[in-house]
């Protein structure tokens with residue numbers, strides 16, 4: 281994790297551009313066989329054709345906002361991965377969250393590289409091994425940070441963004457992916 285991948289200024293500018301510029305929507309997800317409104321706002325963005333089946337719903341990509349093209353280009357230069365899509369999430373307050381899951385949809389391939397950029401409020405991110413309960417990691421993801429998950433991470437581990445009782449402001453998270 282690089283806590284200062286974006287400067288404070290760039291992180292703040294990008295937060296506001298995306299907060300106001302993205303067509304945020306409520307995504308419906310399957311949980312224990314039933315469909316629920318997920319507790320956050322989201323938008324699936326990507327190249328035409330980068331369709332994504334996620335928790336039982338097929339998402340057609342929204343076009344790239346200008347502000348994300350330079351982020352994608354920098355990730356390509358630095359990580360050597362040509363990301364063709366990004367899931368943007370807006371956590372409105374501490375009640376918005378994401379439960380335990382892996383980003384292991386088949387269209388991401390067996391060992392996907394996922395680049396996660398955080399903006400806005402700092403929130404806690406948890407990572408745990410599927411069968412070794414002692415193998416756990418807690419990270420605070422500050423604005424402007426970059427977290428890269430790669431190799432067998434999605435196969436072996438799950439991650440979550442828990443709710444918090446603390447008063448926290450809005451947070452945007454961008455998980456860049458490559459849909460095959």
Ligand SMILES: O=C(O)CCC(=O)C(=O)O
Pocket residue numbers: 367369378383396405421439440441453455
């Ligand atoms: O908000 C985060 O940091 C994690 C989001 C996430 O895991 C996902 O979108 O798959």
Ligand SMILES: [Fe+2]
Pocket residue numbers: 381382383439455
């Ligand atoms: Fe995830």
